[in-house]
Amino acid sequence: MSKEAPDRVVDDLNVTMQNSPEFAQLRSKFRKFVFPMTALFLAWYFLFVLLSVFAKDFMGTRVLGNVTWGLMLGLLQFVSTFTITMVYARWADRVFDPEAEALAQKMGGQQ
Amino acid sequence: MSALLTTAPSLVPAATTVGNPAINIGIFALFVVVTLAIVIRASRNNRSAAEYYAGGRAFTGRQNGIAIAGDYLSAASFLGIAGAIAINGYDGFLYSIGFLVAWLVALLLVAELLRNVGKYTMADVLSFRLRQRPVRIAAATSTLVVSFFYLLAQMAGAGGLVALLLGVEGAMGQRLVIVVVGLIMIFYVIYGGMKGTTWVQIIKAVLLIIGAGIMTLWVLSKFGFSLSTLLGDATTASQEAGGKDLLQPGLQYKNPIDFISLSMALVLGTAGLPHVLMRFYTVPTSREARRSVVWAIWLIGVFYLFTLVLGFGAADLVGASTIKNAPGGVNSAAPLLAFQLGGEILLGIISAVAFATILAVVAGLTITASASLSHDIYNTVVKGGRATPEEEVKVARLAALVLGAVAIIGGIFALGQNIAFLVALAFAIAASANLPTILYSLFWKRFNTRGALWSIYGGLISSITLIIFSPVVSGKPIDPLTNKSPSMLQGVDFHWFPLDNPGIVSIPLGFVLGYIGTVTSKEYSAAKYAEMEVRSLTGHGAEVATHH
Numbered sequence: 001m002s003k004e005a006p007d008r009v010v011d012d013l014n015v016t017m018q019n020s021p022e023f024a025q026l027r028s029k030f031r032k033f034v035f036p037m038t039a040l041f042l043a044w045y046f047l048f049v050l051l052s053v054f055a056k057d058f059m060g061t062r063v064l065g066n067v068t069w070g071l072m073l074g075l076l077q078f079v080s081t082f083t084i085t086m087v088y089a090r091w092a093d094r095v096f097d098p099e100a101e102a103l104a105q106k107m108g109g110q111q
Numbered sequence: 112m113s114a115l116l117t118t119a120p121s122l123v124p125a126a127t128t129v130g131n132p133a134i135n136i137g138i139f140a141l142f143v144v145v146t147l148a149i150v151i152r153a154s155r156n157n158r159s160a161a162e163y164y165a166g167g168r169a170f171t172g173r174q175n176g177i178a179i180a181g182d183y184l185s186a187a188s189f190l191g192i193a194g195a196i197a198i199n200g201y202d203g204f205l206y207s208i209g210f211l212v213a214w215l216v217a218l219l220l221v222a223e224l225l226r227n228v229g230k231y232t233m234a235d236v237l238s239f240r241l242r243q244r245p246v247r248i249a250a251a252t253s254t255l256v257v258s259f260f261y262l263l264a265q266m267a268g269a270g271g272l273v274a275l276l277l278g279v280e281g282a283m284g285q286r287l288v289i290v291v292v293g294l295i296m297i298f299y300v301i302y303g304g305m306k307g308t309t310w311v312q313i314i315k316a317v318l319l320i321i322g323a324g325i326m327t328l329w330v331l332s333k334f335g336f337s338l339s340t341l342l343g344d345a346t347t348a349s350q351e352a353g354g355k356d357l358l359q360p361g362l363q364y365k366n367p368i369d370f371i372s373l374s375m376a377l378v379l380g381t382a383g384l385p386h387v388l389m390r391f392y393t394v395p396t397s398r399e400a401r402r403s404v405v406w407a408i409w410l411i412g413v414f415y416l417f418t419l420v421l422g423f424g425a426a427d428l429v430g431a432s433t434i435k436n437a438p439g440g441v442n443s444a445a446p447l448l449a450f451q452l453g454g455e456i457l458l459g460i461i462s463a464v465a466f467a468t469i470l471a472v473v474a475g476l477t478i479t480a481s482a483s484l485s486h487d488i489y490n491t492v493v494k495g496g497r498a499t500p501e502e503e504v505k506v507a508r509l510a511a512l513v514l515g516a517v518a519i520i521g522g523i524f525a526l527g528q529n530i531a532f533l534v535a536l537a538f539a540i541a542a543s544a545n546l547p548t549i550l551y552s553l554f555w556k557r558f559n560t561r562g563a564l565w566s567i568y569g570g571l572i573s574s575i576t577l578i579i580f581s582p583v584v585s586g587k588p589i590d591p592l593t594n595k596s597p598s599m600l601q602g603v604d605f606h607w608f609p610l611d612n613p614g615i616v617s618i619p620l621g622f623v624l625g626y627i628g629t630v631t632s633k634e635y636s637a638a639k640y641a642e643m644e645v646r647s648l649t650g651h652g653a654e655v656a657t658h659h
Contacts, residue, residue: 012638014641014642014645014651015637015638015641017641017645017649018640018641018644018645023649026648026649027644034220037215037219038215038216038219038220041212041215045208045212045374045378046371046374048208049371052205052360052370053360053364053371054367056359056360059201060356060358060359060360064339065337065338065339065342066343066346066358067338068201068358068359070358070360071204074204074208078211078416081211081214081215081408081412082408082409082412084215084219085214085404085409086405088218089401089405092398093398093401100648100650101649103648103649103651104649107645
């Protein structure tokens with residue numbers, strides 16, 4: 001088990017690591033992936049919500065058989081969610097994890 | 112989730128029962144016996160705190176993902192969403208989209224970092240680099256409030272729903288059902304800890320998804336496996352019965368701002384639900400936490416696609432008026448559809464799955480609340496962090512017993528109430544009080560204790576206050592059909608907040624208060640921030656799985 005709550009021993013190793021260029025690179029890589037992705041799916045979701053309440057006629061128009069634009073865009077929300085999930089998991093497994101693990105190793109592994 | 116057991120119109124009178132209560136009870140009893148056996152087997156080794164709170168962190172990502180789906184897909188998301196789609200068509204479908212997309216917040220921003228930083232509870236993460244005592248108390252308070260309202264909603268729903276499916280009539284019988292459900296749940300939690308609870312959730316999720324999947328295929332087979340035909344027939348059936356065009360938006364949500372507010376709470380609430388967050392501690396690494404969410408997203412997404420078919424299927428094969436006039440109202444759409452398709456046996460199976468669902472969700476909430484009481488309040492606040500793991504687990508078990516009793520009593524009082532406000536409150540509080548602090552503490556260097564306290568208490572107080580003074584609690588006009596107001600309280604009107612859901616106000620407020628609190632305080636610990644950030648991204652120093 002690791003350090004216990006309030007009287008946590010602070011090792012300077014963390015500060016050194018946090019200030020290192022490798023760590024800065026890891027952080028920026030992570031943020032450059034997840035922040036834009038979050039902005040994207042939230043924008044797309046709220047676009048859908050706004051269309052559902054303010055563009056009812058459009059959303060109620062049938063586009064494919066009896067499938068309306070509303071249902072179609074709703075199903076596309078499922079598709080985009082699944083897609084983002086797969087893309088992120090693949091990126092994190094292949095790109096992020098190896099770099100993060102290398103830094104953890106450098107710090108002495110898991111205690 | 113149970114946001115949809117909404118107006119739960121008169122859950123009480125249940126003289127007309129469909130199917131055979133004996134079969135329903137029999138199948139449910141079988142579920143209880145099987146899960147009890149598994150819980151007992153899985154939980155022989157439950158003495159350490161990591162075993163009790165986090166199942167020894169030994170679950171795989173896939174197992175945990177299935178358990179998350181079991182935790183998240185409450186009876187109401189099965190019965191409630193299917194019913195809402197059967198009655199309101201497209202608008203009913205909107206709920207499931209918010210509930211699904213919300214998981215991306217958890218996947219991208221929260222799950223892995225939280226797994227690396229924390230130990231047992233949400234407060235572990237929030238208080239990591241801030242002043243322990245006040246932040247833990249705040250985080251535990253909001254954990255308890257969110258879990259309590261969620262729990263109450265489940266129990267209240269359970270009483271009515273289960274009574275309907277078992278043919279138990281009268282208030283006494285329904286109370287008895289709540290007591291029995293509560294006692295079984297208490298046993299799972301106290302005896303099984305997180306490991307037992309997880310297995311119950313896994314079994315339940317598998318049953319629920321297979322059951323819904325079979326029904327979906329069955330319905331589709333009646334429409335030549337064409338979604339378009341199903342939609343067309345359902346709409347025609349609805350309109351011929353004097354109903355509405357189910358494919359048009361706006362049947363359920365009349366006020367655009369209200370719907371936007373609800374959508375915000377749905378999409379931002381999930382990643383702040385303490386019982387969801389605690390599940391990430393049951394896996395050994397952040398990579399497995401990621402896998403859990405990936406599995407959960409697939410399962411939950413596919414399940415919501417099933418409910419789309421089930422809802423429209425019920426609209427066509429059962430019909431809106433039959434559903435509305437059934438004892439459970441809107442929530443009876445899925446059971447009635449099961450009866451229509453497969454007679455008493457399928458109804459029995461689906462009813463048992465609904466029971467199992469309530470049990471599993473309530474167990475997950477109880478263990479979360481008891482962990483927070485013991486680990487955050489008892490250990491850190493009362494014992495100054497010096498409680499032994501054995502003492503902590505003992506207190507957690509005691510807390511689970513007390514919370515279970517409170518849930519039973521609360522469920523009895525909440526029986527027949529409009530429970531929508533409870534769940535809306537849970538999601539809105541989670542999004543307003545928990546999410547800002549979680550995100551700030553993970554991503555904002557400057558964030559400090561004052562920011563956390565302002566954000567948690569500000570989000571908590573504002574969302575509860577706005578709900579109390581919303582039309583959900585008082586002042587909705589009387590419905591001529593039922594001669595009752597859809598509000599929780601009858602005959603009074605003290606509402607001044609116009610919306611049913613407070614999210615559009617309280618969520619931004621939580622973020623803003625967190626910001627103002629932070630920038631007006633000088634407190635900052637560079638060392639702790641370094642430890643937290645390095646740990647969150649690299650996993651260095653993260654809690655490891657226990658071996659035995």
